[in-house]
Amino acid sequence: MTTFDQVVPITNEVLSAHRDKIAPLEWLVINRDLNGRVRFIAPEQAGEHEVRRADIEAVYQALSERLVPHAYPTDSGILYEASRELACQGATHYLLDGLDTVWVVDRLATEANWAHIAPETVGVPRIVFFSIKGGVGRSTALAATAWSLAQAGKRVLVLDLDLESPGLSSALLPPERQPMYGITDWLVEDLVGNGDVVLDSMVATSNLSHDGEIHVVPAHGAEHGEYIAKLGRVWMPKLHADGRRETWSARLERLLQALEARVRPDVVLIDSRSGIDEIASACITDMGANLILLFALEGEQTWNGYRMLFEQWQRAGVAEQIRERLQVVGAVVPELDRVEYLEGLREHSYEVFGVTLYDDIAPATPDTVGPKEVDGKRTWQVGSLVEGWNFDEADEGAPHHPWAVNWHRSFAGLRSLQGRLAVIDTQEVKAIFGPLLEGVNHVAEVTRQA
Ligand SMILES: Nc1ncnc2c1ncn2[C@@H]1O[C@H](COP(=O)(O)OP(=O)(O)OP(=O)(O)O)[C@@H](O)[C@H]1O
Numbered sequence: 503m504t505t506f507d508q509v510v511p512i513t514n515e516v517l518s519a520h521r522d523k524i525a526p527l528e529w530l531v532i533n534r535d536l537n538g539r540v541r542f543i544a545p546e547q548a549g550e551h552e553v554r555r556a557d558i559e560a561v562y563q564a565l566s567e568r569l570v571p572h573a574y575p576t577d578s579g580i581l582y583e584a585s586r587e588l589a590c591q592g593a594t595h596y597l598l599d600g601l602d603t604v605w606v607v608d609r610l611a612t613e614a615n616w617a618h619i620a621p622e623t624v625g626v627p628r629i630v631f632f633s634i635k636g637g638v639g640r641s642t643a644l645a646a647t648a649w650s651l652a653q654a655g656k657r658v659l660v661l662d663l664d665l666e667s668p669g670l671s672s673a674l675l676p677p678e679r680q681p682m683y684g685i686t687d688w689l690v691e692d693l694v695g696n697g698d699v700v701l702d703s704m705v706a707t708s709n710l711s712h713d714g715e716i717h718v719v720p721a722h723g724a725e726h727g728e729y730i731a732k733l734g735r736v737w738m739p740k741l742h743a744d745g746r747r748e749t750w751s752a753r754l755e756r757l758l759q760a761l762e763a764r765v766r767p768d769v770v771l772i773d774s775r776s777g778i779d780e781i782a783s784a785c786i787t788d789m790g791a792n793l794i795l796l797f798a799l800e801g802e803q804t805w806n807g808y809r810m811l812f813e814q815w816q817r818a819g820v821a822e823q824i825r826e827r828l829q830v831v832g833a834v835v836p837e838l839d840r841v842e843y844l845e846g847l848r849e850h851s852y853e854v855f856g857v858t859l860y861d862d863i864a865p866a867t868p869d870t871v872g873p874k875e876v877d878g879k880r881t882w883q884v885g886s887l888v889e890g891w892n893f894d895e896a897d898e899g900a901p902h903h904p905w906a907v908n909w910h911r912s913f914a915g916l917r918s919l920q921g922r923l924a925v926i927d928t929q930e931v932k933a934i935f936g937p938l939l940e941g942v943n944h945v946a947e948v949t950r951q952a
């Protein structure tokens with residue numbers, strides 16, 4: 503019996519063995535449905551052509567015998583469609599390795615597929631704070647970053663998209679400043695065309711900065727109301743009067759654009775949910791982020807998690823669209839044996855990036871070549887002959903090279919982060935979050951200039 507992970511490799515094997523029968527087809531779609539069963543979707547003209555039809559049936563027959571129970575009987579396992587676009591219908595699809603007319607379409611029960619990557623936004627820089635594991639100081643680091651950018655005179659827009667365990671807004675706003683509504687309210691009201699009613703009352707300014715401004719959009723308002731009933735509806739796609747179906751992440755993008763138009767920030771900071779989660783997918787892949795911070799604690803769980811994600815991007819052929827925006831952050835780096843700890847973190851980070859996202863070329867040697875920036879993007883010039891996206895393990899400018907956030911006792915087990923940030927000073931923030939702040943500043947500047 504075949505299990506799920508064997509479906510694609512076996513399909514590849516069987517189809518490769520029948521190249522002669524596949525070659526005359528303009529395209530062929532391997533549809534893996536919600537239950538993980540495979541059907542063929544083939545061009546209509548081929549279905550009307552006696553020989554082609556018989557060939558398709560013969561290949562499906564051969565495949566279904568190997569895929570049991572992940573296939574259908576031949577008479578119900580083949581569908582015909584006018585075009586490949588119709589066959590794919592907005593679902594994740596990618597080319598089957600080595601067969602350039604065969605596409606795999608994956609139907610998932612959730613809309614998050616992690617494989618559709620929105621292009622980088624060209625307006626205000628958007629920076630996403632993500633971590634594969636929770637509780638690693640991501641929201642604290644975001645709050646400190648917002649504070650620091652505002653101290654430098656910037657207008658900062660902060661979104662708490664950790665809808666399932668919100669908290670960021672309470673770090674930046676005292677209770678009396680919490681706005682009436684939050685992102686969850688907007689997503690629910692928008693379904694009934696009522697989004698504008700809450701838009702005016704979902705942003706509040708923080709009292710923490712003196713020179714710039716921090717505008718905070720919380721997950722929920724001062725009164726959380728029926729939060730669970732609302733949360734269960736935020737994922738809903740919206741059906742417009744003209745029949746258009748707008749996914750929830752497209753709605754979120756529309757909200758962000760409305761907020762940007764209203765607040766006119768210099769930079770947007772987004773606190774994503776942790777883990778391989780639906781909201782995290784929207785934050786990382788759908789919102790055109792210019793910088794995606796990957797918070798990491800040293801340990802197998804962290805690197806296995808990031809590896810699953812990077813492999814999905816590689817498999818779906820989208821790694822190149824996203825890898826230049828990624829940056830590892832060393833979360834709460836311990837005081838004790840700090841240097842060794844960071845070395846271990848860097849080594850494991852490099853291993854994961856090396857086998858998934860970096861190009862397969864010999865890394866550059868720093869004395870003959872070096873990093874260069876083209877249009878604000880980091881890349882390596884390898885000799886004068888080959889260009890590739892690969893980095894030396896020790897290269898400080900590489901995305902795998904962690905920007906360290908230090909563990910500090912004054913942040914450990916805090917009762918009120920708001921209270922802590924209210925009395926913090928620039929030197930302290932620098933000592934704990936320095937490399938992160940410098941990196942974020944740099945990306946925000948480069949993006950704005952571009
Ligand atoms: N630099 C730091 N040094 C010491 N403790 C810290 C530091 N940053 C955060 N903490 C503490 O770690 C805990 C988790 O922090 P935080 O809520 O920021 O993590 P998170 O990654 O956002 O968690 P979640 O996944 O639950 O949203 C808190 O008790 C916080 O006070």
Ligand SMILES: [Mg+2]
Pocket residue numbers: 640641642664669670
């Ligand atoms: Mg958090």
